[in-house]
Amino acid sequence: MAKVKIEKLPLAKKDKPGPSHKFGRMDVVLFIILLVFALLIIFPFYYLFIVSITPPDIYMNNPAVIWTPRVTFEAYKGVFEDRNIWNGFGITCILLFGGTAYQIFFTTITGYALSRSKWFGKNFVMNMILVTMFFGGGLIPYYILIKSLGMTNTIWVMIIPGAIDTFNMLLMRNYFASLPKELEESARIDGANDVQIFVKIFLPLSLPMLATVGLFFAVGNWNSWYNGMLFNSDYSIRTLQQVLQDIITEPSANIPILNPERVNEENFKTAAIFFTIIPMMMFYPFLQRYFVKGIVVGAIKG
Amino acid sequence: MEKILISKKQGFFYSLKKRVVSSRFLIMMIIPAIIYYAVFCYIPMYGVLIAFTDYNSYLGIMGSVSQNWVGFQNFQEIFRYPHFWDTFKNTIFIGSLKIVISFISAVLMALIINELRMRFFKKFAQIVVTFPHFLSWVVVASLFIMILDNTGVLNNFLSKNGMEPVHFFADPHLFRTLLFSSDVWKEAGWSSIIYIATMAGISTDLYEAADIDGATRLQKIWHITLPGIKPTAILLLIMSVGGVLSAGFDQIFNMTSRLTNPDVIDAVNIIDTLVYQFLQTGMPEGQSTAIGLFKSVIGFALVITTDRIAKLCGERGII
Numbered sequence: 205m206a207k208v209k210i211e212k213l214p215l216a217k218k219d220k221p222g223p224s225h226k227f228g229r230m231d232v233v234l235f236i237i238l239l240v241f242a243l244l245i246i247f248p249f250y251y252l253f254i255v256s257i258t259p260p261d262i263y264m265n266n267p268a269v270i271w272t273p274r275v276t277f278e279a280y281k282g283v284f285e286d287r288n289i290w291n292g293f294g295i296t297c298i299l300l301f302g303g304t305a306y307q308i309f310f311t312t313i314t315g316y317a318l319s320r321s322k323w324f325g326k327n328f329v330m331n332m333i334l335v336t337m338f339f340g341g342g343l344i345p346y347y348i349l350i351k352s353l354g355m356t357n358t359i360w361v362m363i364i365p366g367a368i369d370t371f372n373m374l375l376m377r378n379y380f381a382s383l384p385k386e387l388e389e390s391a392r393i394d395g396a397n398d399v400q401i402f403v404k405i406f407l408p409l410s411l412p413m414l415a416t417v418g419l420f421f422a423v424g425n426w427n428s429w430y431n432g433m434l435f436n437s438d439y440s441i442r443t444l445q446q447v448l449q450d451i452i453t454e455p456s457a458n459i460p461i462l463n464p465e466r467v468n469e470e471n472f473k474t475a476a477i478f479f480t481i482i483p484m485m486m487f488y489p490f491l492q493r494y495f496v497k498g499i500v501v502g503a504i505k506g
Numbered sequence: 507m508e509k510i511l512i513s514k515k516q517g518f519f520y521s522l523k524k525r526v527v528s529s530r531f532l533i534m535m536i537i538p539a540i541i542y543y544a545v546f547c548y549i550p551m552y553g554v555l556i557a558f559t560d561y562n563s564y565l566g567i568m569g570s571v572s573q574n575w576v577g578f579q580n581f582q583e584i585f586r587y588p589h590f591w592d593t594f595k596n597t598i599f600i601g602s603l604k605i606v607i608s609f610i611s612a613v614l615m616a617l618i619i620n621e622l623r624m625r626f627f628k629k630f631a632q633i634v635v636t637f638p639h640f641l642s643w644v645v646v647a648s649l650f651i652m653i654l655d656n657t658g659v660l661n662n663f664l665s666k667n668g669m670e671p672v673h674f675f676a677d678p679h680l681f682r683t684l685l686f687s688s689d690v691w692k693e694a695g696w697s698s699i700i701y702i703a704t705m706a707g708i709s710t711d712l713y714e715a716a717d718i719d720g721a722t723r724l725q726k727i728w729h730i731t732l733p734g735i736k737p738t739a740i741l742l743l744i745m746s747v748g749g750v751l752s753a754g755f756d757q758i759f760n761m762t763s764r765l766t767n768p769d770v771i772d773a774v775n776i777i778d779t780l781v782y783q784f785l786q787t788g789m790p791e792g793q794s795t796a797i798g799l800f801k802s803v804i805g806f807a808l809v810i811t812t813d814r815i816a817k818l819c820g821e822r823g824i825i
Contacts, residue, residue, distance in 0.1 A: 227623055227624075228723075230621070230723055231621075231622060231623050231624070234618050234621055234622045235622060235624060235627065237618055238618050238619070238622060238627075238628075238631050238635075239627075239631070241615075241631075241635060241694075241695075242630075242631045242634040242635060244691065245634050245635060245637065245638060245691065245695075246634060248649045248650075248652075248653055249649075251652075251653060251659055252649065252652060255652070255659075266662075266666070268659050268660075268662035268663040268666060269659075310538055310539070310542065313535045313536075313538065313539075314535070314536060314538070314539040316535065317532045317533075317535040317536040317539070318536070320529075320532050322529075323525070323528075323529030323532045323533065324522070324525040324526050324529050324533065325533065325536075326532075329536055329539065329540060332540070332543060332548075333539070333543055336543060336547040336548075338748060338805075338806055338809055339551065339802055339805075339806050340547065340550065340551065340802055341547075341549075341550025341551040341552070341553050341554050341798070341799075341802070342550070342554065342781070342795060342797075342798025342799060342801065342802055343778070343781050343782070343785065343794070343798055344553070344556065344781065344784075344785065344791050344794045344795040344798055345549070345550035345551075345552075345553025345554060345556060345567075345795060345798075346546075346550045346553075347785060348553060348556070348563075348567070348791070349545075349546070349549050349550055349553065352566075365546050367538070367542050367546075368539055368542050368543070373539075397531075398531035398532070399531065402531075423640050427640075427641070427642035427644075427645075429642060429644055430756065445642050445644045445645075446644075448644055448645070448648065449644050449760070449763070452644075452647075452648045452651065452763070452764070453763045453764055470652075473648070473652070474652065477645060477648050477649070477652075480645060481641060481645055484637075484640055484641065485637075488633070488637055488640060489633050492632075492633050492636060495636070495640075496636075496699055499696075499699055499700060500699065500700065500703040
């Protein structure tokens with residue numbers, strides 16, 4: 205398919221179809237549909253926030269609160285004082301920084317190697333990787349493998365098996381391949397070696413794509429729970445998502461003893477949910493274009 | 507004759523050595539990937555042999571293969587297991603309907619965003635509708651539970667106003683509907699992006715020509731926009747067909763985490779959750795692996811078949 209430079213995404217050219225810029229009846233209908241859908245997405249978050257700040261006595265009288273006359277931040281205080289939540293937050297931060305850096309490193313070098321023109325064994329490796337996209341061994345052999353590697357009940361099980369994500373690796377590979385070949389040739393004439401060409405020329409040029417891939421990894425790590433749930437029974441290495449999961453499914457065992465006058469179970473649950481999504485809410489509007497860029501470039505070139 | 511062969515061989519090895527040396531940096535870079543895929547993808551693939559054995563963890567995979575080989579006995583056993591076929595039917599039903607629904611919702615969302623003329627609102631709406639994709643199912647399931655559960659806001663509102671409460675989490679049909687709608691809620695905006703990008707790539711000349719011919723907006727959508735996204739749509743459909751049997755473990759696991767009603771749980775039990783239950787309850791590894799292998803083989807066959815069909819219909823395949 206057509207190659208598109210990353211600075212000139214087709215998405216940037218808005219309002220293309222048709223020169224008829226009149227705001228017609230159809231636009232009103234479309235506007236209403238989109239508005240309703242957007243409100244359906246916003247409402248749960250709004251409701252959750254209201255519940256988290258509604259004092260228990262008001263909530264008891266009317267659990268279907270849409271608005272609260274009095275506000276309390278006791279639940280957030282409870283969340284901020286909860287050791288399990290902070291512990292989960294710490295583990296998730298290790299994944300978020302350590303895990304993401306580890307994934308970016310291995311995914312980038314693999315993508316770069318596979319983007320270079322011809323080298324011995326390239327097709328073999330490429331096919332070896334593509335096969336894994338369509339066929340896998342399933343859960344049980346994977347489980348036995350992880351167990352025999354001695355990774356159960358360690359934090360490593362949430363990091364090491366994620367080294368390379370095939371989709372993100374292909375994104376990087378396609379981006380490296382789209383950079384002009386002359387860059388490499390002229391650098392070689394100037395006497396640069398392979399390492400210098402990669403580190404000093406290709407890496408700085410691919411920073412936008414690195415940012416995109418890094419963000420995908422970061423979100424994945426922030427949301428990580430599956431491997432932890434499967435392989436770790438140790439409570440001290442639960443991720444934030446796992447802690448939240450336990451709070452929602454078994455509130456009695458996982459919510460600290462609270463003063464029922466000032467904060468109830470629902471307050472605490474909603475505040476905990478909010479605690480896990482606030483970072484995403486804060487950063488997402490500014491980062492959205494990077495995510496979009498990744499998916500668009502990947503699709504157009506892949 | 508022999509001499510020529512020998513010299514050819516020498517030449518081959520000489521050039522091989524030269525090729526390896528000249529690309530040594532790239533080969534060094536790829537070694538971690540080879541190790542990674544070998545360990546985390548190919549060893550489990552080799553591990554499917556467990557499906558043909560009466561696996562014993564002391565013997566390991568190799569030992570079990572050589573000493574406890576049982577052929578297709580595990581498959582016969584799981585096929586006899588009545589729960590298995592119900593689960594299989596559920597998986598096919600939920601998985602395929604999910605593909606259809608998410609495809610339609612993504613295309614509709616893309617059409618709406620593409621057609622709408624209000625720039626600022628469009629940008630805002632796009633941020634809002636793509637956001638849920640980045641939340642984990644842990645969070646999304648909690649949101650839906652908080653709002654639609656028996657004690658959630660909707661039912662409290664309904665009962666307060668003298669209406670019958672709707673038991674989304676207690677009725678098998680309603681719960682399945684909830685699975686599909688929560689999937690649309692989370693993914694429609696994000697999956698639409700790819701179609702929006704494809705639509706933006708359609709040549710403006712086509713629309714101008716249509717304008718000259720006096721085409722209406724709906725006609726332009728039908729005759730230009732939709733055919734324009736057809737190749738992308740087919741590509742994505744082929745890709746998603748392989749995932750029919752995956753049907754969303756994360757979603758179902760988290761949405762059912764608080765349920766105790768066996769009817770509802772059975773109605774949304776899929777192959778992945780079954781394997782997970784097998785793992786949790788300590789069922790024989792051979793049988794659980796057999797279920798997993800059954801799933802992988804069917805998924806692979808589906809991708810190949812869809813790809814062939816698409817190629818027969820004159821579309822670009824993926825393989």
